[in-house]
Amino acid sequence: MAYSVAVAGASGYAGGELLRLLAGHPEFDVRTVTANSNAGARLLDVQPHLRSLAHLTLVETTPETLSGHDIVFLALPHGKSGELTSHLPADTLVVDCGADHRLVSEEDWAAFYGGDYYGAWAYGVPELPLAGGAAGQKQRDRLVGARRIAAPGCNASTVSLALAPGIRAGVIEAADIVAVLAVGPSGAGKSLTNANLASEILGSANPYAIGGVHRHIPEIAQNLRWAGAVAPTISFTPVIVPMSRGILATSTARIVPGTSAAAVRAAWEEAYANEPFVQVLPAGQFPRTADVLGANTALIGLAVDEAAGRVVTVTAVDNLAKGTAGAAIQSANIALGLPETSGLSVNGVAP
Numbered sequence: 001m002a003y004s005v006a007v008a009g010a011s012g013y014a015g016g017e018l019l020r021l022l023a024g025h026p027e028f029d030v031r032t033v034t035a036n037s038n039a040g041a042r043l044l045d046v047q048p049h050l051r052s053l054a055h056l057t058l059v060e061t062t063p064e065t066l067s068g069h070d071i072v073f074l075a076l077p078h079g080k081s082g083e084l085t086s087h088l089p090a091d092t093l094v095v096d097c098g099a100d101h102r103l104v105s106e107e108d109w110a111a112f113y114g115g116d117y118y119g120a121w122a123y124g125v126p127e128l129p130l131a132g133g134a135a136g137q138k139q140r141d142r143l144v145g146a147r148r149i150a151a152p153g154c155n156a157s158t159v160s161l162a163l164a165p166g167i168r169a170g171v172i173e174a175a176d177i178v179a180v181l182a183v184g185p186s187g188a189g190k191s192l193t194n195a196n197l198a199s200e201i202l203g204s205a206n207p208y209a210i211g212g213v214h215r216h217i218p219e220i221a222q223n224l225r226w227a228g229a230v231a232p233t234i235s236f237t238p239v240i241v242p243m244s245r246g247i248l249a250t251s252t253a254r255i256v257p258g259t260s261a262a263a264v265r266a267a268w269e270e271a272y273a274n275e276p277f278v279q280v281l282p283a284g285q286f287p288r289t290a291d292v293l294g295a296n297t298a299l300i301g302l303a304v305d306e307a308a309g310r311v312v313t314v315t316a317v318d319n320l321a322k323g324t325a326g327a328a329i330q331s332a333n334i335a336l337g338l339p340e341t342s343g344l345s346v347n348g349v350a351p
């Protein structure tokens with residue numbers, strides 16, 4: 001029996017990637033696609049790459065259009081899911097790609113987002129450590145049977161996956177974490193702003209949200225606290241570069257004095273040894289964003305900088321795949337007891 005699925009925000013980038021992946025999922029059947037300004041349009045007129053979904057028409061995003069499905073994926077602007085979801089049955093699996101339900105701290109929500117706070121849901125990065133869990137326990141344990149799931153911020157999950165193993169193993173310090181990210185403009189969504197005009201982006205690298213103000217900082221801190229960090233401090237600087245998709249995050253932290261380079265590497269290799277979608281590259285190898293495009297894969301390269309006393313991680317993720325839609329589908333698979341890899345591929349597209 002196929003699960004019936006609705007996707008809200010289906011005219012956007014995250015919604016489009018959800019639909020591309022859902023179209024290849026053996027257990028999921030997309031019945032309803034919703035939008036805002038594009039409601040009434042044929043899906044194919046707005047998302048012409050989704051050829052197998054030509055029969056679908058975008059409808060308005062309301063509790064009525066979203067009700068009656070087994071699963072609802074929300075890919076809406078921040079602040080839109082809380083009120084909407086309160087009208088959906090409690091036994092409907094709702095996976096929100098926005099930020100509305102990621103943060104457990106209302107103060108963090110107020111400081112970085114603002115507006116009504118609707119509370120935290122189970123967090124959709126299965127490979128991260130479970131808060132208060134025993135060694136080896138991960139967030140996926142909290143997703144089993146869940147009916148409300150918060151998919152991650154793409155930059156937040158990338159940096160968190162990069163550093164959580166070292167925190168959990170006690171080989172790096174949580175103070176003085178520094179992350180600098182090259183990111184593609186699709187992370188900002190489809191709506192046009194002057195900053196994202198091709199003429200502003202092509203041939204340039206454009207930093208933004210500098211100096212401790214980026215909304216993903218509290219989400220990373222939350223993930224690292226769940227991994228065992230006490231009072232993590234994170235300097236986070238994203239830079240938009242001319243590639244449509246992708247994140248390349250260089251995340252560094254101080255190594256706990258006296259820790260051997262072998263122990264540092266072992267922490268990462270052990271953390272992800274059995275993870276299909278998070279892979280640690282052999283010593284001396286580092287990923288490129290091109291290696292993960294379209295894939296539900298995070299690739300992590302790792303070096304110990306002995307002179308600086310720091311671990312340097314370089315992590316590549318497709319912001320729309322493992323960074324959003326892939327993570328959302330992976331979490332839904334776990335919630336429903338399906339194989340975690342259903343409908344998802346570790347393989348990217350090249351060139």
Ligand SMILES: NC(=O)C1=CN([C@@H]2O[C@H](COP(=O)(O)OP(=O)(O)OC[C@H]3O[C@@H](n4cnc5c(N)ncnc54)[C@H](OP(=O)(O)O)[C@@H]3O)[C@@H](O)[C@H]2O)C=CC1
Nearest residue numbers: 009011012013014035036037038075076098187189190324
């Ligand atoms: N892009 C990314 O890499 C990532 C995105 N996300 C999150 O996913 C969500 C969607 O992002 P993204 O796809 O990039 O954004 P887009 O701007 O590309 O798409 C936004 C979607 O929401 C719809 N929408 C806009 N305003 C409203 C409204 N008032 N009520 C209902 N629907 C509305 C749009 O409909 P229409 O076009 O018809 O107006 C469109 O379908 C956001 O919460 C984002 O933060 C999370 C991780 C990464």
Ligand SMILES: CC(=O)N[C@@H](CCC(=O)OP(=O)(O)O)C(=O)O
Nearest residue numbers: 098099153154155184185187188
């Ligand atoms: C280029 C760009 O603007 N990227 C976005 C990434 C957004 C994301 O990960 O999603 P959420 O907005 O759901 O957290 C940013 O840095 O805010």
